Amino acid sequence: MATKNLQLNQLTGEKTYTEIVFQKVWGRVEAYRKTHPQQKIFMMAFGDTTQPLTPTVVQALVDATNRLGDPKTYTGYEDITGNPTLRKAICANYYQQNLGIKLDPSGIFISDGAQSASVNIQELFAPDNKVAVQNPAYPSFVEGTLLAGRTLVNLICDEQNNFVPKLPEEKVDLIYLCFPNNPTGAVATKECLKAFVDYAKSCQAVIIFDAVYSPFITTPNIPRSIYEIAGAQECAIEIGSFSKMANFTGLRVGWCVIPEALTIQNTVPGELNHLWRIRHAVKFWGTANISQYGAIAALSSAGQKECQEVVNYYLQNARLLREGLAEYGLKCFGGVDSPFVWVKAPQGLSSWQFFEKMLQSRGIVGIPGCIFGSSGEGYLRLSTLGQREEIVAALENN
Amino acid sequence: MATKNLQLNQLTGEKTYTEIVFQKVWGRVEAYRKTHPQQKIFMMAFGDTTQPLTPTVVQALVDATNRLGDPKTYTGYEDITGNPTLRKAICANYYQQNLGIKLDPSGIFISDGAQSASVNIQELFAPDNKVAVQNPAYPSFVEGTLLAGRTLVNLICDEQNNFVPKLPEEKVDLIYLCFPNNPTGAVATKECLKAFVDYAKSCQAVIIFDAVYSPFITTPNIPRSIYEIAGAQECAIEIGSFSKMANFTGLRVGWCVIPEALTIQNTVPGELNHLWRIRHAVKFWGTANISQYGAIAALSSAGQKECQEVVNYYLQNARLLREGLAEYGLKCFGGVDSPFVWVKAPQGLSSWQFFEKMLQSRGIVGIPGCIFGSSGEGYLRLSTLGQREEIVAALENN
Numbered sequence: 001m002a003t004k005n006l007q008l009n010q011l012t013g014e015k016t017y018t019e020i021v022f023q024k025v026w027g028r029v030e031a032y033r034k035t036h037p038q039q040k041i042f043m044m045a046f047g048d049t050t051q052p053l054t055p056t057v058v059q060a061l062v063d064a065t066n067r068l069g070d071p072k073t074y075t076g077y078e079d080i081t082g083n084p085t086l087r088k089a090i091c092a093n094y095y096q097q098n099l100g101i102k103l104d105p106s107g108i109f110i111s112d113g114a115q116s117a118s119v120n121i122q123e124l125f126a127p128d129n130k131v132a133v134q135n136p137a138y139p140s141f142v143e144g145t146l147l148a149g150r151t152l153v154n155l156i157c158d159e160q161n162n163f164v165p166k167l168p169e170e171k172v173d174l175i176y177l178c179f180p181n182n183p184t185g186a187v188a189t190k191e192c193l194k195a196f197v198d199y200a201k202s203c204q205a206v207i208i209f210d211a212v213y214s215p216f217i218t219t220p221n222i223p224r225s226i227y228e229i230a231g232a233q234e235c236a237i238e239i240g241s242f243s244k245m246a247n248f249t250g251l252r253v254g255w256c257v258i259p260e261a262l263t264i265q266n267t268v269p270g271e272l273n274h275l276w277r278i279r280h281a282v283k284f285w286g287t288a289n290i291s292q293y294g295a296i297a298a299l300s301s302a303g304q305k306e307c308q309e310v311v312n313y314y315l316q317n318a319r320l321l322r323e324g325l326a327e328y329g330l331k332c333f334g335g336v337d338s339p340f341v342w343v344k345a346p347q348g349l350s351s352w353q354f355f356e357k358m359l360q361s362r363g364i365v366g367i368p369g370c371i372f373g374s375s376g377e378g379y380l381r382l383s384t385l386g387q388r389e390e391i392v393a394a395l396e397n398n
Numbered sequence: 399m400a401t402k403n404l405q406l407n408q409l410t411g412e413k414t415y416t417e418i419v420f421q422k423v424w425g426r427v428e429a430y431r432k433t434h435p436q437q438k439i440f441m442m443a444f445g446d447t448t449q450p451l452t453p454t455v456v457q458a459l460v461d462a463t464n465r466l467g468d469p470k471t472y473t474g475y476e477d478i479t480g481n482p483t484l485r486k487a488i489c490a491n492y493y494q495q496n497l498g499i500k501l502d503p504s505g506i507f508i509s510d511g512a513q514s515a516s517v518n519i520q521e522l523f524a525p526d527n528k529v530a531v532q533n534p535a536y537p538s539f540v541e542g543t544l545l546a547g548r549t550l551v552n553l554i555c556d557e558q559n560n561f562v563p564k565l566p567e568e569k570v571d572l573i574y575l576c577f578p579n580n581p582t583g584a585v586a587t588k589e590c591l592k593a594f595v596d597y598a599k600s601c602q603a604v605i606i607f608d609a610v611y612s613p614f615i616t617t618p619n620i621p622r623s624i625y626e627i628a629g630a631q632e633c634a635i636e637i638g639s640f641s642k643m644a645n646f647t648g649l650r651v652g653w654c655v656i657p658e659a660l661t662i663q664n665t666v667p668g669e670l671n672h673l674w675r676i677r678h679a680v681k682f683w684g685t686a687n688i689s690q691y692g693a694i695a696a697l698s699s700a701g702q703k704e705c706q707e708v709v710n711y712y713l714q715n716a717r718l719l720r721e722g723l724a725e726y727g728l729k730c731f732g733g734v735d736s737p738f739v740w741v742k743a744p745q746g747l748s749s750w751q752f753f754e755k756m757l758q759s760r761g762i763v764g765i766p767g768c769i770f771g772s773s774g775e776g777y778l779r780l781s782t783l784g785q786r787e788e789i790v791a792a793l794e795n796n
Contacts, residue, residue: 250687
């Protein structure tokens, strides 16, 4: 008789991040609202975008829609690994022109966002692989590892190491690195990433590099892609997304780079790339064609200029919030190369105590750091992907 | 050191369906074109739609785009299980109004198409589950089962059983049923489906019912949903899609029904539904919001009327092709409740011999039946999701 997948089942005892955020965080806010109907609430919990799609993207979506509505220009299934023009644009406009990195479009797989790509990529690897994840981390890396029944190894990120982990002390197979980091907003230097690349190459581990927040980097000489490090194409998969850099959270377009040069034990160059192509053909037939046309427009020169303005808007939000909170004596990390401000709880408060304090004193709602892992205890993550007026009003709300 | 997923690896020795179609079928056509540049080619191989999005859908996509481009109406992430209005419309307009079936929106999960939903759903179940699949079958059911390392049990579909399989002779856990069938175009009666539901309930197996081609059913009293059978909500998952009924192949919107009542060994009602919700939250954050707005429009009363006209257009294609080929003495199945015509190879020709004969004598390109499984040997699948002019010209091409 049919039986449950015990691996999926492992998580049922605990709540997932999404459930905790919606039930516990949102639940507490709702309860507070009832008892304090006069208090203004400033929602800085969710990493959701709030600025509209840019004019170039809007025009591209309208044009694509009209083509799909015309019998002469209608197209059905998109290429399974993604629109070829989009894959070329990611190589030419994003990697080559912006970052000076040469990648072949054959290594680019268009995804329906970084969330699914970064978790599903584990399917390429054997179930007994050990997975190292930063702590605190974007929760799906942890949850995806547990769902797959793999062993999790924590890479502690704290104030002492500037939220950039040391190399794993035990032998691991897969290493999730996310820079600029969600939730801490920390960035990694070239030297740091080189150490991880050297480690990975020395023991044939694979780095899964989440570069979703790269367009937010403002600090000079901070790498925007793992492929800025020599040799990384042999040991690293990179995950990118249009979600935050072009307000595409709802449109669902990201990408995953699996270079031909990437190899692990008993594989030849191109083999992992080919395996992922098979996985696409069987388990994923690509994201919406119309969204992909929007992404092509976002990578045009006009599109990139508009998107950079949006990123700058969010970064300005982050600067205001960071500086404003500092004036109130709070110690803030992040918010320079990232839309996330990672605020230290004062006076030894716990994450949840600080959450309550910020809610009650200023109406600011963040995510308690402990939800991102044990090393997040004592912090609060604030997202500045919201409206400027909200940030300003929150800081003026005494 | 990192090692490959052996389950994914199982398939690398063989080509996937997609690769075979593109390399072998397409390769032979290209080779033939070179030596016979005068011969017209009529492509009936791919199950890809060719008719444009309908006016109601186009308007909805333009409206959604404009909302996303306006700061006052912009929205970011969609609900992880799908747009709530769409989930309600699937219950109210598709199931209740059209089919008289009562389902709760909590059981509806919006997917990025039937392909991924029908394969990924296996993740709910234990790796050692036995999976019964019709033979011939839509190849992803087979490939998804092999990728997951599960045991495959063939349910033979042939002329003797009207391409509707008998109950499994050995005990299985999961049963894929696809009606109207791809590739054979066969449909199943209520009695047949009731036998499968009774079997599933008797041994706590789960039916995964692919109902993608339901809107093509014209024969009276043929069920359009497994839920027309009493008790099916306790043992069946249904997969639906907007791909073929609304020309959404590129837009990627489908759905998956996991009723609260569905249980297997050691589970309580609602538990599998909840597990799938967790899987969405960790491994899939939904399909494009804009496509979902298009789907809502397709289920409006104007949208449904327009979509039915498109379905009728394809069915008329199927009738013309079926009748035309019959005039040439070919025995055809399907094409009545389905856009697929399943043509028997004459004179004991193999699938590939018949493929060559149809290509060389008429320029018609189909998919050799053997690609869909051993019981497909001796047949050719022709898709009538193409243009009317092509069907007519192909029949006139002597």
